[in-house]
Amino acid sequence: MAFALNLYPVTYIARYNPETEKWDEEWLESDKVTYDELMAMSEADRKAVLDKRNQMGLPSVSYTSQYAYSCFEGMKGFPTKDGGVAIFRPEENGKRFNNSMKGLYCPAFPVDQYVKASVEFVKRNAALGYVPKYNPDWEKTDYADADSIYMRPFMNSEGAIGVGCSKQPYVVICATTVSAYFKKGLDGAVITNRIRATPHGTGYIKCASNYVISALAKKEAEQAGFVECVYLDAVHHKYFQEGSSCNIFFVLKDKTIVTPELGDTILPGITRKSVIALAKEKGYKVEERPVSVKEVQKKAVECFVTGTAAGISPMSSITDLNGKKTVFGEGFGPVAKELQHELKGRQYGSLEDPNHWNTVVIPGNK
Incomplete structure (x- = not known):
């Protein structure tokens, strides 16, 4: 756990x-x-x-x-x-x-x-x-x-x-x-046929009831040997939404970072918002827009998820509903690794905090 x-x-x-x-x-x-x-x-x-x-x-x-x-x-x-x-x-x-x-x-x-x-x-x-x-x-x-x-x-x-x-x-x-958010010994993500949120629902709220579906879908993914599940949209069933309790990002071949745009079906993650800001500071092009399964299968070279508990966690692969597996590689890709270094460095104070994101509770003395 x-x-x-x-x-x-x-x-x-x-x-x-x-x-x-x-x-x-x-x-x-x-x-x-x-x-x-x-x-x-x-x-x-x-x-x-x-x-x-x-x-x-x-x-x-x-x-x-x-x-x-x-x-x-x-x-x-x-x-x-x-x-x-x-x-x-x-x-x-x-x-x-x-x-x-x-x-x-x-x-x-x-x-x-x-x-x-x-x-x-x-x-x-x-x-x-x-x-x-x-x-x-x-x-x-x-x-x-x-x-x-x-x-x-x-x-x-x-x-x-x-x-x-x-x-x-x-x-x-x-x-x-x-402790570590994802279970050790499992690998990659799988697209679930369950629907996390529908338009005009409570998907944008960090609402307790939303996490019942998440618990079921993630349990099913783990039983199949995957570390995470990923949801598609409720209307077209072809655009990525988010993971069981985390937002999702893809890095395309041209180094553009894409993530599903916010709406009433996606939770506005704080880590998501921070990663987007850091990526732009580093000079990456970031697009918040619909991201289809087909686009990811053709153009994506990295995949990672973000959340308070998950931090920035890489996904080695995504398997679609037909069993087709898109492989991104083990561990952090270069873009995710750079963003992880910057995010964690600022949170733990080993790097400067130019955006003043940290609220100091106990002042340091070094």
Whole structure:
């Protein structure tokens, strides 16, 4: 599993108050066990601590638990080379989270409150040692095995039953551990005949319900020996959309980088947006437009996917619905490798951050 339910001790919870039209905030500290103390415990004692942290006291019967009526974010905090800690582009996650809540017709969480809460969340957990230390050896592999803080803000509805929209939602920020996103031993991507999102649906929202289809399609891909599945559009069934939980890019023979254009069926990824900006800075031509299977089979020389958990991950091949396999090669192609080096270098502070994407939580001292 890429994710483990090993929650940090401090959790942020806010709830919308319709009388004041503001969000009432609360900090839950399940325990004061530091990271070093946790690691020194026996397996049984550690499990008892983690089980306690996993209990947040949210309604068990709600629009969220009954109908997957929820939205969430994934973002990361990084230990930086100068000894500090920073969160990567939290304001962008805040904007998307706000837009997702509006799309669900519930009160939307303010972006500035989202960023402020995220910064304070990392500070409080860092005080208990739950922030990885920077390791210079990470630079040798462009941070392929580097540690980070995986933050999961999410919306949960009030207690309810019967299909409806939330009027007093909760917003929670927790954090957990994350390892390599894709399973080892599997290879390449396969096009699935499942449809992730349809026009006028919720594909543009980071909505919990969207990920049911993703889980099924990815499970089927893994059972067939592939590491990832890729969706086609719901109307023509010939244009790429995205992966199970990541955006997709192709590099053509002339070095043009193409990626499906955003719309109401594709999630506007923060990593996607950052990669497009970095590619343009490096002088690459980037096109956001419909990308067909046939075009990729004829012209593409690299394929990679992007996401908070996936980072930039190369796909060695894509197999279509008829079993035709388009091979791009093992590991990173030259374009993806250059972009990975730049993205990770900026996130971990080994390269300059000219766009000021990192929000500093703990200043460095080197």
